[in-house]
Amino acid sequence: MIDPSHKRRTFLAAMSGALAASAMSHPAMSLAAGLVKRGSGSRYAPWQPGMLDIHHITTGSGNAALFIMPDGTSMLVDAGAIYDHDRFAIAPRPSAQRRPGEWIGRYARRHLQRAGRNEIDYFVLSHLHRDHMGEYVAGLPRSKQGDYALTGVTDVAEILPIRHFIDRAYPKYDFPEPLQGSSNENYVAFIRAQQRLGADVQQFSPGSNRQLALLRQPATFPEFEIRNLYANGELWAGQGEATKNVFPVSALPAVGKPSSDLPSENECSVAFRLRYGKFSYYTGGDLSNNTNFGADPWRDVESSVALVAGHVDVAVANHHGYVDSMGPVAVRALSPSAFILMTWDSAHPSILALFNMLNKRLYPEERKVFATAVKPENEVATRDIAKLASKNGHVVVRVAPGGAEYRIEILDSFNELDTVLSEHGPFLCQGA
Ligand SMILES: [Zn+2]
Structure with missing residues (x-):
């Protein structure tokens, strides 16, 4: 059950009085935009020690999220790449001139170098699907580091070294059955090659709060924790x-x-909860709630995981906000002040998932919903798309040192200039 007494969240009234007055005199703006400083046009300011930055990178081709933690430890969660940009798919961003994994690697290198880092400490793969790890198609260039093609995460590893790999299926890649198909085979060949080159590879360990640890100055940030919640049917019991x-x-x-x-x-997707001071964040790959019309209640993993995660400040929508995700139980349990949708298809988000995320019957507090990209067809089909706080651009969560508040900045995804399109917040973090 949900604790009904969890503290009501308030959006910090950090905006100027003039902006407040302007928002109040334009109801549509206050509804859709809220506390927004639009079009700042400035370049995204580099990470500084003590900050936590989480970049939800869009290529139009799957998920990728870059974490720069308070001591500079770096982590990439997923690096998707798909190539069949049919009429359902979002157009490649910034463009089709490079593969999605190249764009992700270049984005990560740019932001990590500004933070004084030249490597990715952790790559965490939520699950073995092409829009999260990279699709194999004929004609892709081969790596010089091993016998595999360049796509998704394997492209990233050509641009930046990755030290630790964590996925749900290592070492046998046979649960719940042997993983087959050329994209899986390519990923596994990559992992074996990286291991031979000296990288550490581990299976994601549900329940642990030590597997994804700060690697540089953990003693300086004792209030930082990543709790592994779930993978492969194994759910953290809460203690x-x-x-x-x-x-x-x-x-x-x-x-x-x-x-x-x-x-x-x-x-079987991996899910974890990150906490930094009072800030908390949830991400759970493509967990879903489809029970086969009630025949298989256990398939609603999304609800079980959300209930053990509890309230967070920022939640990544499961399964891109598709029709089998973000059900009422998960929305109410997570009750975030910001949802983030990582999208690549005309059904991301679906009407019902977005309806739930916006619905104040599930929890009364204010919340904003950000999408990395939305197809024009979806805007026509789903009227609530107009209520999104952003529908285009990398969604970057910047948590202030200590974790008392966070902001969300939207960066232009059509070039590599990291121009800030809009700023949202600051939002006060609510704590556990
Ligand atoms: Zn997916």
């Missing part, structure tokens, strides 16, 4: 590092059982 399994025995692999009776790749 210590104990876990419980949410997949029933009937869903586990057995000889002769058809794939359709097993957990899906999405249902």
